[in-house]
Structure formats: C-alpha cells, structure tokens
Amino acid sequence: MRPQFTSPDAHSSSPAFSSSSSSSSSSDRRLNALVRHLDSSAMDPNNNSSISASPTSAHANSVFAHVVRAPEDPILGVTVAYNKDPSPAKLNLGVGAYRTEEGKPLVLNVVRKAEQLLVNDRSRVKEYLPIVGLADFNKLSAKLILGADSPPIQENRITTAQCLSGTGSLRVGGEFLAKHYHERTIYIPQPTWGNHTKVFTLAGLSVKSYQYYDPATRGLNFQGLLEDLRSAPAGAIVLLHACAHNPTGVDPTLEQWEQIRQLVRSRGLLPFFDSAYQGFASGSLDADAESVRRFAADGGECLIAQSYAKNMGLYGERVGALSIVCKTADVASKVESQLKLVIRPMYSNPPIHGASIVATILKDRDLFNEWTIELKAMADRIISMRHQLFESLRAKGTPGDWSHIIKQIGMFTFTGLNSEQVAFMTKEYHIYMTSDGRISMAGLSSRTIPHLTEAIHAAVTRVA
Numbered sequence: 164m165r166p167q168f169t170s171p172d173a174h175s176s177s178p179a180f181s182s183s184s185s186s187s188s189s190s191d192r193r194l195n196a197l198v199r200h201l202d203s204s205a206m207d208p209n210n211n212s213s214i215s216a217s218p219t220s221a222h223a224n225s226v227f228a229h230v231v232r233a234p235e236d237p238i239l240g241v242t243v244a245y246n247k248d249p250s251p252a253k254l255n256l257g258v259g260a261y262r263t264e265e266g267k268p269l270v271l272n273v274v275r276k277a278e279q280l281l282v283n284d285r286s287r288v289k290e291y292l293p294i295v296g297l298a299d300f301n302k303l304s305a306k307l308i309l310g311a312d313s314p315p316i317q318e319n320r321i322t323t324a325q326c327l328s329g330t331g332s333l334r335v336g337g338e339f340l341a342k343h344y345h346e347r348t349i350y351i352p353q354p355t356w357g358n359h360t361k362v363f364t365l366a367g368l369s370v371k372s373y374q375y376y377d378p379a380t381r382g383l384n385f386q387g388l389l390e391d392l393r394s395a396p397a398g399a400i401v402l403l404h405a406c407a408h409n410p411t412g413v414d415p416t417l418e419q420w421e422q423i424r425q426l427v428r429s430r431g432l433l434p435f436f437d438s439a440y441q442g443f444a445s446g447s448l449d450a451d452a453e454s455v456r457r458f459a460a461d462g463g464e465c466l467i468a469q470s471y472a473k474n475m476g477l478y479g480e481r482v483g484a485l486s487i488v489c490k491t492a493d494v495a496s497k498v499e500s501q502l503k504l505v506i507r508p509m510y511s512n513p514p515i516h517g518a519s520i521v522a523t524i525l526k527d528r529d530l531f532n533e534w535t536i537e538l539k540a541m542a543d544r545i546i547s548m549r550h551q552l553f554e555s556l557r558a559k560g561t562p563g564d565w566s567h568i569i570k571q572i573g574m575f576t577f578t579g580l581n582s583e584q585v586a587f588m589t590k591e592y593h594i595y596m597t598s599d600g601r602i603s604m605a606g607l608s609s610r611t612i613p614h615l616t617e618a619i620h621a622a623v624t625r626v627a
Contacts, residue, residue: 237357238597245595253593254611256602259409259574260478261541264608269541271476273533277523281516292512294503296325296484300518303525304469304484308405308438308452309459319492322499324506325513328483329439329470330358336435336466336485337366338505339498346398349435350391352376354599356409356437359402368400376411381567381579383413389426397431405436405467406451407444407573410601414444414572420454424461434458435466443473444573446542448535459488471521473574474538480517541605545574548607552576555616562623574605584622592618 235243241257263269281287295301301323305316315321326332341347349368351359352375360370373395374387392401403423408414415423427434436455442448458465464487471482485502489495506512524530553568568576580588580600588594594615596602607615 241595241597244589248593248595250593252614254595254606254614256594256596256606256615258606259473259603261473261476261545261574261605262608264544264610266606266608266611269476271534271537273524273530273537274475274477274520276533277520277530280523281519287519289515292325292515292518294506294512295323295499296513297515297518297522299522299526300325300482301484303522305486307448307525308441308455308467308469308486309488310449310452310456313456313459314462315459315488320489320495321486322489322495322502323484323486324499324502325518326468326483326485326506327510327513328472328481329437329468330362330483331481331510331513332468332470332483332485333359333362333435333437334366335502335505335509336468336487337363337368338509339487339502340400340433340435340466341367342505343498343501344400344433346396346400346433348396349400349402350395351402352388352404352408354410355402355404357597359437363402371395373401375408376413376577378579381413381577382570383415383419385415385419389422392423392426392430392432395430395432398433400433400435401427402435402437403454405438405441405455407440407575409439409573410575410597410599411577412571412573412575413577415454417453420457424457427458428461428463433464433466435468437468439468439470440473440573441469442535442538443542446539446546448538462490464488464490471517475521475524475534477517477520480520481514482517482521545604548604548612549576551609551612552604552607552615555612556619559616559620561616561620574603575601576604577601578619580619580622584626587622587626588618591621594618 234240238257238259242255245253245255245257261269304325305321305323306313309316309321324335326335337349340349347368348371349363350371350373351363353372354376355372363370373391374384376382377384377387395401404414406414426432436458438452438455441451444451455465455467459467467484467486467488469484469486471480472478475482487495487498487502489498524534549569549571553565556565556568563579567579571577578600582598582600585596585598585600588596592614602615
C-alpha cells in the first residue's frame with residue numbers, strides 16, 4: 164500500500180479553522196527545522212543521502228551542447244532583421260502576406276462574418292475531425308479549384324484531404340508519392356519557393372530542377388522548360404505553380420500551358436500543382452485555376468495542393484487541401500485510405516476552426532460573392548502597386564527596362580536586383596527583401612513607393 168503522510172496536527176482536536184497566528188507559528192517551526200536538516204545534510208560529506216547534481220542540471224554540460232545554431236530561414240529571417248531595425252523609415256518587402264494601403268494586416272470582413280456565425284452556433288463542438296478533415300471543406304475545395312462540372316468530381320474519382328495549409332499539403336503529397344509511386348524524382352522550377360526543396364527532400368523524394376526563369380528577359384525561359392521536361396525520365400513528378408509563380412511572378416500563357424500539358428502527358432510525367440494564389444493573382448478564381456483544370460479535364464492523373472492563406476487571409480489558421488485526381492473512383496478510394504496512414508502519425512488530424520471558416524464562406528452564396536469582391540480588391544491593389552512602381556521608376560529615369568514589373572503577376576516581383584544591391588538597399592535605405600531581389604508587392608503602398616524608387620535608383624546607379 165502507498166504510505167500515508169499526515170502532518171503532526173492532522174489528528175488534533177483543534178477546530179477545522181484555527182487561529183492564523185497559531186497555524187503560522189507551527190508552520191514556521193517545521194519549515195525552519197527542515198531547512199536546518201537539509202543544510203547539515205548537504206555539508207556532511209559522509210551523508211550518502213545528500214542531494215547531488217544531475218548530469219543535466221544547470222551547472223553541468225548540456226547533452227545538446229554539440230548542437231550548432233542554425234541560420235535564419237532566408238525568407239522569415241528578413242522579418243527578424245526588420246524587427247530589430249529601429250529606423251522609422253524601414254520597409255519590409257520580404258513577408259509573403261497582404262498589407263493594406265496603411266501597411267496593416269487585413270482580416271477580411273467576410274471572414275469576420277463567418278467566424279461570428281460559427282461562434283453563435285451553440286450546436287458546434289470541439290471534437291476531433293476525421294483524419295482527412297472536414298468533409299464539407301474537402302468537397303468545396305475540390306470544386307473551387309476544379310469547377311463544379313469537372314469530370315473527376317462528377318465521376319467521384321478525386322480524393323481530397325484537409326491539410327496544414329499549402330506546406331502541409333505538399334508534404335503529405337510528397338510522402339504519399341515516396342511510399343506509393345514508382346518514380347521518386349520530382350522536378351521543380353528554377354527558381355522556386357525556397358521551402359519546396361526541403362519539403363520534398365524530407366518527404367523522401369529526390370529533387371531536381373527544370374529551367375523556368377530567364378534573367379536576361381526577366382520572363383519565362385519557355386524553350387528551356389520544354390527541353391528539360393522532354394529529357395526528364397518517363398513517370399517523373401513535375402511541380403507546377405498553378406498561377407502567380409513564386410518568386411518570379413512569371414506565368415506561362417494559356418497557349419504555353421497547353422503545350423506543357425501535352426508534353427507532360429506524352430512523356431507520362433505526373434503533374435503536382437502548387438496552388439497558393441487562386442483568385443489572388445488576377446482577381447478571378449476561374450482564370451487562376453485554368454492551368455489546373457486543363458490537366459484535370461484530360462482524363463489524366465495529378466495532385467493539387469491548395470492554400471487559403473493568401474486568398475482568404477487565413478495565414479495563421481493553416482488551412483489547405485491536398486487533392487489527388489485518379490483514373491477511377493475505386494483507385495481514389497484506395498488512395499484516400501493510404502493518405503490516412505501518412506497523416507495519422509504526422510499530426511493525427513487537422514484543426515477545425517480555419518476549415519470551418521472556409522466551408523461557411525464557400526457554401527453560402529452571399530458570403531461567397533462578398534469574398535470574391537474582397538479578393539478582387541486585394542488583387543487590384545497589388546496590380547495598382549505594380550503600375551505605380553513602374554511609373555515612378557520611369558519618371559525617375561532609373562536605368563534599365565522595368566516593364567517586367569507590370570508583366571509579372573501575383574504577390575511577388577522578381578526585380579532583377581542582385582544580392583549586393585539588395586544589401587546596399589537594406590544598409591542605406593532600411594528596405595528589407597530576400598537576397599535574390601524578390602519583393603512583395605503587397606507590402607507596398609502609395610506612401611512607400613517613392614522611398615523604394617529612391618533606393619532602387621541608388622542601388623542600380625551606385626552598385627554593380
């Protein structure tokens with residue numbers, strides 16, 4: 164039996180609530196006696212019961228002492244450096260998040276409405292979701308990216324799993340492919356989002372690249388792209404940015420997309436779309452999904468990672484979806500069963516709140532319409548920033564052709580500035596961006612464009 168410990172006064176006949184002075188005095192005596200006992204024990208070298216320092220105490224070497232400090236993430240580290248800068252003129256163009264004209268984060272009105280509806284619904288509970296997430300969210304997400312009349316949806320040969328935003332969707336998809344697909348090589352565009360290589364490598368895939376960006380034209384190296392995909396081994400996985408390519412802002416035309424589709428299918432390559440900006444690039448949900456829909460409608464198979472971080476402003480809610488288009492409904496069902504085995508030991512199941520916001524908006528006609536209006540307003544402001552920056556540089560007489568700023572699309576612009584020029588702008592003008600010259604157009608405003616123009620002009624004219 165477990166020993167029972169009682170205080171000396173536990174069985175006294177004193178009333179339950181004795182005087183505070185008597186209780187305090189008794190406690191003080193016991194505490195003083197305990198301290199004297201511990202002090203004498205600690206000073207006695209022959210006392211084997213004395214307390215010794217453990218190997219992991221504050222005064223011993225840590226078992227993790229060999230761990231090397233990791234470098235800051237090249238993208239998130241920009242914000243870390245920005246936050247440390249006391250200058251009132253500082254400008255953060257590294258963060259991939261929308262800002263208002265006043266430079267503030269934006270919570271969409273339609274998101275607030277949806278959240279209020281959820282809060283007011285007393286029937287809602289906080290139970291675990293299924294492994295693949297909220298059913299309504301999954302169905303509505305597939306319809307959003309593919310269109311309600313999409314053959315894979317009509318024929319029930321698509322499976323969708325709610326994941327942790329776009330990053331989680333890519334990781335789950337990558338691990339599924341590493342376990343169940345015969346070709347473990349994935350080709351990603353050069354350049355691409357900095358996290359792609361890490362995500363797919365840790366998922367168990369071998370990462371190679373294909374030509375994409377042409378520094379000379381600051382546009383698409385289309386012939387290089389086709390050449391590399393032609394030489395890729397049959398069955399290789401190809402990562403494609405659905406729209407608003409990150410970091411370049413350079414997208415293929417619809418005619419070029421058709422050539423890419425034909426090449427991918429003829430070579431037996433497996434397309435994996437990263438759709439992080441649907442509706443956020445052009446302002447049109449349908450136009451920004453056209454590349455994906457062409458592939459999904461041709462009867463072939465593909466994977467699609469979706470994120471609601473940008474187009475609904477749900478950055479911190481981590482809401483995304485992975486859809487896999489299969490040849491038959493039976494195959495889709497089997498694929499879903501294996502996705503569950505990937506997800507379960509990774510994070511068990513996804514969170515409920517963000518997905519509920521998305522589902523509430525997508526299934527209500529009025530809320531959906533309101534969302535499309537707010538979404539287009541964000542896209543239009545970014546497009547406006549592109550034109551204002553281009554006109555400002557032209558008016559300043561800054562050397563070079565800056566028309567790529569208005570030809571590129573989406574949140575980011577690949578300015579063409581080199582790392583030395585970027586470092587110069589940070590040091591002299593307190594403007595923060597990634598070292599490859601990528602700037603977030605969503606971080607600009609009419610107020611800050613003159614400051615950026617001055618910095619770019621100085622960098623181009625003073626730094627090689």
